Amino acid sequence: MKIMFLHGLESGPHGHKYQALKAMFGDILAPDCRGIKDETERLKIITEVINHETGPFLVVGSSMGGLMALRLQNAHPDQVAGLVLCAPAIHRPTSADLNLDNLPPTIVIHGIEDDVVPIEASHPFGERLRTVNDDHRLSNSIEEILCAVAEIRRTVNEQK
Template structure:
């Protein structure tokens, strides 16, 4: 029974560079294909995939981060923790997120030089829920070595409890 999912962004697919990086460290990682789907279609598919599961950790990148936050807010009983990577929560859909995990079970990582999702808006989102924002010297894709190590460390903390 899968307990670790990666939700990709709008412009990437289910097996992009972030997925590849995480899959090496966590071979049990699964990544549904949400290509060419709007948010409502993604929510419907993700709801179906996680139905009946508990203790799930979601990693969401950009639009996938918005999806992970929305899904947690809708079905908190299914999820143990979240790792949100430059989440697209600056939208009206982000305002619909009503609940997130406690601070000990969520990590939000965002690049200081992100030109796709405004850093300040993600900082406001985190403040609304009383969670810390991990800011890295990077852009939206979070492709630097430091960002990648930060992602893996954050996932290790909330998923394996290290």
């Protein structure tokens, strides 16, 4: 199962989280949505990538990328086998239409010191939410993110 990384608004497709994922898991798909704030445009770019690859995918999304991972799952549920959401930006008014029911195996990691996305925004994920002593970038929580990806990958493989 391929891993897809979706970056946030202020980062790029090959930043620190991507590099850590690549070092541990090998080839990582990472659509480039730099400079694109419009969710519809971002989803078009991401959908183009999945249309040229064989899925389903384990999708790791950071901040706006976490919101886009949920948008992708809502639009193409058969293409998303699992989710690891890092401080997902679901506090945005545009996320009110998201369906958080019937998600595939999902882990949400959110820093208690996040001053960009309120941690309360992740409370609807309930037991799937793992809080860490970190800020929005989750720079000190890379190990937790990698462990979550490995855990979701195991869970998905066991379900096959």
